[in-house]
Amino acid sequence: GYCSAANLEHVKDLEADGATEFFISTRRMKHGRPVPESPRGRIPADATPVERMARKLKTKKGQAVYARRKAIVEPVFGQINTRQGKHVLLRGLEKASGEWKLMAGCHNLLKLFSYRTATA
Template identity: 50%
Template sequence: MPTCLGIDAYLATGRLKHGEEPAPVRGKMPRDLSLKDWRARRLRTKKGRAVYARRKAVAEAPFGQIKQVRGFWQLLLSGLAKARGEWALICLTHNLLKLYRATVAA
């Protein structure tokens, strides 16, 4: 089904209560599913659950730290090249601060 720019995204379509397990799926994916139903069924597969479970461990924590702790909420420069450069500078300073704090604490 759909991929955008080669990205194989796993997106939530609803919520489950704490401890509630989604109904497992079996067999081939039906062709007549809507996009929302297709995504929901995809998340109920073993691979889908494993991929989606990693979402908090991958890259969300640094973004939250940069936004909340450093107070960086928006890019100041316009244009793709300038925005990429600004973001690279923010990431560099974030990582340098982490290294500095790790060596001072040791």
């Protein structure tokens, strides 16, 4: 998954540069489960990178940022999967990458077309 020790160490280096701030899910959460309480106090010095990220996600800012991700990024994958299917048909990284770019471009064109016809 995305939350590996190597990824979190790389993220720590990028955040130190001040480029951006990362919020990486540490585990799957079931729908309808109550959101854990926001932590209080300092982060323990002996916390692992995964524990630190989990704690960061439990803060009010972390919850707000992660909630926006669900509204911005996730629907696009769902819409593409519904229209084109969940699998690429071509084999090999280069061909599969080209197929994905074509699907993403078609998705964007459909959005532009539907927006244009809705405002006309």
